[in-house]
Amino acid sequence: MQPLCNARIETLRLSEHLQAFYPQIVDDFKLICSAPIRQQASIGGNLVNASPIGDLSVFFLALNAELTLNSPSKKRKISLRNFFKSYKQVDIQIDEWLDEIHFQCPEALRISFEKVCKRTHLDIASVNSAMSLVLHENQFKQIHIAVGGVAAIPLYLHKTSAFLRDKKISLSLLQQALDLAQTEIYPLSIIRHSW
Structure with missing residues (x-):
């Protein structure tokens, strides 16, 4: 292979x-x-x-x-x-x-990939994101979150991923994670994204 x-x-x-x-x-x-x-x-x-x-x-x-x-x-x-x-x-x-x-692929691993672009196919992203996680009894045993288009590089959200790890899912927790994620991103001003 x-x-x-x-x-x-x-x-x-x-x-x-x-x-x-x-x-x-x-x-x-x-x-x-x-x-x-x-x-x-x-x-x-x-x-x-x-x-x-x-x-x-x-x-x-x-x-x-x-x-x-x-x-x-x-x-x-x-x-x-x-x-x-x-x-x-x-x-x-x-x-x-x-x-x-x-990369590791534990049996319980789940992945999400999202892409926002002007056209459905063939287009470069305005922003994109991916997340992998392993849940056990409604608790994040493993979680990794990455985003693109919000900094000069593809960005791994260190603080947000660490914050969620080993915590039980709740609306309050997710809101706190969203607030924390906002402190990790540094959007670029690129004309293409404003078309």
């Missing part, structure tokens, strides 16, 4: 393994570019492009992914959370390439 980072976006969309805990992936990922592009574009290329509204960036941030970077002289691992440095800048050296993407 080819490494995930070299896989095409369409391969990810049709993955039976991912469909097991994220059945909506087949439909949700139709919102990621056009079908011909999904057949050609690689997952790794989407990540290394480092767009602040990269759909796969927020998806893999929400999966708490770790990357393996390779070079002729060494191999190193880096959390995707730490990979994005600033606008369109990533922590990769001139002689390195993205070799692997790793």
